[in-house]
Amino acid sequence: MVANYTGMKSFLILGFPGLSPQYYAPVAALFVFIYLVIAAGNIFILAFVAYEKSLQKPTYLVFCHLALNDLTFGTVTLPKIISKYLFGDSIVPFYGCLVQMFFVHYLGSATSFILLVMALDRFIAICIPLRYPVLITNNIITVLCGFAWFIPLPLMVAVVLFVISLSYCKSNLIAQCYCDHISITSQACGEDVRTVELTSLCVAMFCLLLPLTFIFFSYFSIIVVILKMSNATGRRKTLSTCTPQIFITCLFYLPRCFVYVAYKIGFSFSLDVRILLILLYSLFPAAVNPLIYCFKTQDIKQTLIKKMKMTWMGIELNIR
Template identity: 45%
Template sequence: MPEGNHSTVTEFILTGFPGLHPEYHGLVSAVLFLVYVLTLTGNVTILLLFATNRSLHKPMYYIILNLSICDILFSTTTLPKIISRYWFQSGTISFTACFVQMYFVHYLGTVNSLILFLMAFDRYVAVCHPLRYPIILKNSTIQILSITAWIMSQLSNLMIVIRAYPLPYCASNIINHCYCDHIGITILACTDRAPYGFPAFVFAMFALLGPLAFIMFSYCSIIIVVLKIPNVQGRKKTLSTCSTQLIIIALYYLPRCFVYLASNVGLEFSADMRVVIIMLYSLFPPMMNPLIYCLRAKDMRESLWKQFNRSPANLNTCI
């Protein structure tokens, strides 16, 4: 690895959606801005509900709290720059800022994966070991595990950035993506990418498939337990307690697994289609998660309803 940064590149250019016609730039920026506003509004609402309702201070909602924080940070890391790309024709990003964005993209993705792991663990203990649930999963336990997830994700992602930063970038500075990521940046390096790309790929697979393996194990175990319940109503009630988490996990993992599997079986996507798919699985779950919580989680739904009932309009109606 070369000592220091000998690059002739001082900034990168994010193309966004490479084949998008200029006449649609305003529409795309408006849609992305709406997605960002909805994501912030929904997840900030979750934070406020958690802060103002002690009834939500339970292990499952501590996990949801961490997921909302992660979704807010990820959207804030990625969306403002690509919105300005189409709104203000400002697609350039400084060399250092691109690597900072890359770090947070991969760091928050790893945290998200670990939080979903905790979500599956919560449901596994609740369904498969219900009598031990209050002992195993206390609020303090979830807080410690959540903090551990945020801390553990830092070092490995930081090392990926540190190894990529000093590479000689002396060719193209155009990144065919909506944000800076490891592949998009290192593919522009004027050197053999394999020594840097392969370890990053292995870590990405470990961060994605490690939690996914436990998630699949936990829900297979849950299904086995549910099938042993003789009462059909009891089965439905037990499954309903897992439905919220299962939808959220599916939104996060299914598109990612599809992209990885498609690339391995030789299914090719155009540059535009690939960026669209990546943006969908990156930005759609953070926007939809709060809606899923409020519609599917009973305590969250009741807390939101209480907040609406306390509004001045409702008080006047009652009077």
């Protein structure tokens, strides 16, 4: 399949079109800070779980896959927009933009399937606990997460090939902070554009709604099981084991559902507000998830506290 574009050698990232130049430096600094938070938090989770043998359990291996996804997403999207506001470099080569588009949508789709694996882990642990040691092992979780990474891969490659096949005769302006499918295809023309848009929408719905259906079923079943427990302490303890997963899932899905529903009921946003909302639901979970892992997961929190106490005692002994 050969690209059919005329003079479209590059795209121009607009970022926030209504932003005054005097705010470019503070916005760049904010994006740098966000990236450092994403990188530090997710690298810490990956390193901490790898170092602590006691945390190398199925639940935390899923956290690691999600942390790797979040780290990669921040690395793919933020450097270019930082470069725009820091150095005035807004140009992205045509194929470079397509590569970024691929990773943006591929990583988002992979997140959905990783969240599905996370929900499956909690569903079996709470609803059929006696079977958990047999059904959920480190090897099985690794295979399931491997499928979560693989399933969207051929689909997103197909989407990119469809986009490459379009003719581009409009402007080369990307009204977004990174290249995404809507921004790129909006600059295309011809009879095939509508077909490509519908195909991509079907792929997106498959990658988002299929996992969401099972996730909803899993957590609904978990809540039913918890409510049936007669012991209040047991209910709280059981609920606490899946609270991080519920928070993480809500952070990923709820903002997307809000934007979609708002659009469907006719509530319109200005271009800058729409871009800000997309950035928030894209980057906020990647920055916040490591905090949820640390403060809402008992094993990680207790291990961290233990390590901090040992470090503090070691410092006091050295001082003495």
